[in-house]
Amino acid sequence: MTSTNTRQVALVVGASRGIGRQIAVDLAKDGYAVVVAAKSTTSPADLAALSPFPPDPKSPQSTITTVAREITLAGGEATAIPVDTTDYASIQHLITKTIETYSRLDVLIYNSGAIWWAPVAKTPMKRFQLMQRVNVEGLYGTVQEALPHLKKNNRQGGGGGGRIIVVSPPIYSRFFRGKTAYAMGKVGMSVLVKGLAMDFEREAKEGGPEMVVAALWPAAAIESGATEQFTRKDPAYAKDLRKPAIFADAVLAMLKAPASVVNGLLELDEDFLRKHAGVTDFSKYAVIPGTAPRRIMPAELPDLTVKEQDDEGMRTDSSKL
Known part of the structure; x- marks a missing residue:
């Protein structure tokens, strides 16, 4: 068992590539011990043969093994634990191994996700089921298993328990267009x-x-394995991409913000950094220097509250019946 009494522990689910990898790397730089979790791993022989290292974070060669190794080579602390978020037993094993390794859990980032953007008529049942299992059920199972441990620890500086950040969107109607099955899962996460x-x-x-607990979503498209299909067809598409660092910076800012500011937020990376971290210049995040990536999210999002928001009437708790 590894003891990390001086470090807070962050579990990043979906951390093998892209945004998830960047979050894991930056959390380690900020002093967290990081559990890097996803399905993809690299054997010791293949790890030794990788050149250059680390591999392209958009490529299949980037796995939880390479990310954990990248962190430790830079002087950080990380452990790679494989998980299949469609399998609740695998999620239970992930949380058990995390606690066995570090004896605590302070932060959970859920970035795992399955994508299929198509109208309902063109979304096969198997695709629909996979998205619900990875996106909604995977998140729910991970939160359920992690909650008892997140509630045990006081954050550095006092005054609070654990924090959960979910990669899911604000809720608004345009998000459903042309990708209803995907939206059902992602909005369910929100x-x-x-x-x-x-x-x-x-x-x-x-x-x-x-x-x-809060949700975070990109305001502009972020460079990843998923966006490569577009840049391969048209290299000019890269002018509308930002680096994953913007998302990781927003995650770190959320973790440091007061609970009263963050709890329950469905926020965009750019907007949170502007409102709560004082960022006004986002040019450093552009994949192509000098470009201004197009914002793909609305400038204003709906307020989900209604009149009599706090009038619940008689609340029923089925667990007590």
Whole structure:
């Protein structure tokens, strides 16, 4: 067993490539011990043969093994633990191994996701089921297993329990267009964020830890393995891409913000950095220097609250019936 009493522990699920890898690397630079989790691994022989190292973070050669190795070579602390988020037993094993290794868990980042963008008539049932299992069920299972451990620890500086950040979007109608099956899962993740945030608020009022859950989503497209299909067809598409560093910076800013600011937020990376981290110049994040990547998200998002928001009537808790 590894002891990390001086470090907070962050679990990043979906950390083998792209945004997830960048989050893991930057959390380690910020002093976290990082559990790097996803399905893809690299054998010791293949790891030794990789050249150059680290591999392109957009390529299949980038795995949880290479990311953990990249972190440790830079002087950070990381452990690679494989997980299949469609398998609840695998999720349970991930959390068990995390606690066996580090004895604590302070931060959970859920970046795992399955994508299929097509109208309903062109989305086969197997694709639909995979997206719901990875996106919604995977998140729900990971949160359920992690919650008892996240609630145990006080954050550095005092005054709070663990934090959860989910890669899921704000809820608005245009997001559903042309990708309904995908949107059902991703918006379902955001619904979990809003509902769990309400649970946390109630528990804190009753004397529990000050927990936080929030969602984060890119305001402009981010360079990844998924975007390479577009840049291969048209290299000019890269002018509309940002580096994953913008998302990782927003995650770190969320982790450092007061619970009252963050809990229950469905926010965009650029907007959070502008409002809460004082960032005004986003040019350093452009993949092609000197370009201004096109924002793909609305300038304003709907307020989901309604009149009588706090009038619940008689609340029923089925677990107590």
